[in-house]
Amino acid sequence: MKKQKICIIGGSLTGLVTAISLSRLGCDIDIITDNIGKNLKSNRTIAVSQDNLDFLNKLNISKNLKKEIWSCSRMKLYAGRNKEKFSEVFELDNEDKERKILYMLENSKIMKLMIKKIKKIKSISIKNNKKVLSISNSGLLKRVEFNNNYNFKYHLVIICTGQNSNLIKDYFNYKTIKSSYKESAITTILKHKHLKNNTVRQIFLKNEIFALLPISNTKTSIVWSVKNSIKNKNNFLLKEKIKFYAENFLKNINFSTKIENKDLNFLIRNKYYLDRILLFGDALHVIHPFVGQGFNMTLRDLYSLNRILNQKINLGLDIGSSDILDEFSSETKSRNFIFSVGTDVLKTSFSNEKFRNDILKILNKNNFAKNIFFSIADKGLRF
Ligand SMILES: Cc1cc2nc3c(=O)[nH]c(=O)nc-3n(C[C@H](O)[C@H](O)[C@H](O)COP(=O)(O)OP(=O)(O)OC[C@H]3O[C@@H](n4cnc5c(N)ncnc54)[C@H](O)[C@@H]3O)c2cc1C
Numbered sequence: 125m126k127k128q129k130i131c132i133i134g135g136s137l138t139g140l141v142t143a144i145s146l147s148r149l150g151c152d153i154d155i156i157t158d159n160i161g162k163n164l165k166s167n168r169t170i171a172v173s174q175d176n177l178d179f180l181n182k183l184n185i186s187k188n189l190k191k192e193i194w195s196c197s198r199m200k201l202y203a204g205r206n207k208e209k210f211s212e213v214f215e216l217d218n219e220d221k222e223r224k225i226l227y228m229l230e231n232s233k234i235m236k237l238m239i240k241k242i243k244k245i246k247s248i249s250i251k252n253n254k255k256v257l258s259i260s261n262s263g264l265l266k267r268v269e270f271n272n273n274y275n276f277k278y279h280l281v282i283i284c285t286g287q288n289s290n291l292i293k294d295y296f297n298y299k300t301i302k303s304s305y306k307e308s309a310i311t312t313i314l315k316h317k318h319l320k321n322n323t324v325r326q327i328f329l330k331n332e333i334f335a336l337l338p339i340s341n342t343k344t345s346i347v348w349s350v351k352n353s354i355k356n357k358n359n360f361l362l363k364e365k366i367k368f369y370a371e372n373f374l375k376n377i378n379f380s381t382k383i384e385n386k387d388l389n390f391l392i393r394n395k396y397y398l399d400r401i402l403l404f405g406d407a408l409h410v411i412h413p414f415v416g417q418g419f420n421m422t423l424r425d426l427y428s429l430n431r432i433l434n435q436k437i438n439l440g441l442d443i444g445s446s447d448i449l450d451e452f453s454s455e456t457k458s459r460n461f462i463f464s465v466g467t468d469v470l471k472t473s474f475s476n477e478k479f480r481n482d483i484l485k486i487l488n489k490n491n492f493a494k495n496i497f498f499s500i501a502d503k504g505l506r507f
Pocket of ligand 1 (some may be wrong): 133136137138156157158169172249254257283284286287289290291308311327347386404413415416417418420422469
């Protein structure tokens, strides 16, 4: 049978990792990216679980991947201030365990390694600076048209264009649950005095969540979720507030990157695929970042997709057929739905200060509950 062709649209985390993972299927893959350089300038970081790190390691992205991973063995959650200090309400300690709590990566660094890897894989062709304008039928296949009148035909088109792309609006906007948290995530990276930096900290404040995520002994990534009205304050005031919070744990703080902000939404698609087109990554589901699980969900989806396509391709089947995409959708949709809704319920109920503190204090005393909490964050829901 002639080699099947896959088109991956979107060259950020999801598009790149999907291309590397699916390159083992023996298909030809085109990855279409509108502006790969823009993604490489971001200060964003990502926490991945042990299970997903094992998956990334199996992709052999680069020998240098290990150097870019920072392991965090402790997690502490704080609520409000007690005199001069934030009061600790929850601690998870995996210092002596092999499986650490989470592993931090800088998005730009991992994307650079992935692009380098992709350039070495003969079956993948990167088409950069190309914006996909339309997807249409061409006999049994799909025709993808980009700017400059280019067009190619594919057995399967995987849309990894994030949550706001017009391409998706055209095909999938019906039956989508989408809402705005009316919040933004303000992100930056702080440089500070050397310390043993392996504790992830998250401080719950009234209408704000301030997370300190270590990325080396001298650098910590900040993800600060705030009401939308705060994001428009001038940079000086935002920096002063970030310093004020961070100084509780870090010394000699400097800003290593600019401040960025991202509107926070919740999104679940009811339809995962349509006629040889599959949604993936943030195009498929978006959750609040306070649990650090959005990309972890995508990696779990990718594991399933890879396994299903591999089985079918070995049987000589058409990988864009509805039966196959339906199998993927059936395997992942309910677990993603429960995971996303669970995160949203947690986010909403945690807005109630008393409820949140009581729950965290109870959980903190219960090792069995802590183990369940850790296992879900590590492996997702399994059923
Ligand atoms: C503040 C914050 C912190 C987070 N922290 C974590 C964490 O710790 N752990 C975790 O697991 N997840 C985390 N997440 C979630 C994670 O960042 C996202 O799930 C992930 O980055 C989504 O990547 P993506 O490639 O699917 O989408 P995007 O990053 O949105 O990329 C989409 C790409 O497609 C391109 N594109 C759009 N339209 C077209 C077109 N027509 N043609 C070609 N290209 C197009 C865009 O330019 C862009 O490059 C966090 C999210 C936020 C906001």
